[in-house]
Amino acid sequence: MTIKLQLDGLHCGNCVKSVEKALNEVEGVSQVSVTLENQMAVLEGSANAETLIAAVEDIGFEAKLA
Numbered sequence: 001m002t003i004k005l006q007l008d009g010l011h012c013g014n015c016v017k018s019v020e021k022a023l024n025e026v027e028g029v030s031q032v033s034v035t036l037e038n039q040m041a042v043l044e045g046s047a048n049a050e051t052l053i054a055a056v057e058d059i060g061f062e063a064k065l066a
Contacts, residue, residue: 001046002042002043003018003042003043003045003049003052004040004041004042004043004065004066005041005043005049005052005053005056005063005064005065005066006025006039006040006063006064006065006066007019007034007039007040007041007042007056007061007062007063008061008062008063009044009057009060009062010034010036010061011037011060012036013036015034015036015061016034016036018030018059018061019056019059019061020032020041020058021031021033022055022056022058023041023043023052023056025055025057026047026051026052026055027047028045028046028047028048029045029047029052029059030044030045031044031045032044040065040066041056041063046057047066049050053065
């Protein structure tokens, strides 16, 4: 299943790496791609959106379903 999250608060490559790391640690995520330019995360896997959003918010960024 593909899930797209609109992100807010990413300012640099380190922000992207932090979000990718947090999302990869969520059970059920098999692939993550985060882009700085459009503030978007595209994920593959079986994790639910609420858990993914919580993982992003736990590290200080905002996320919502795109």
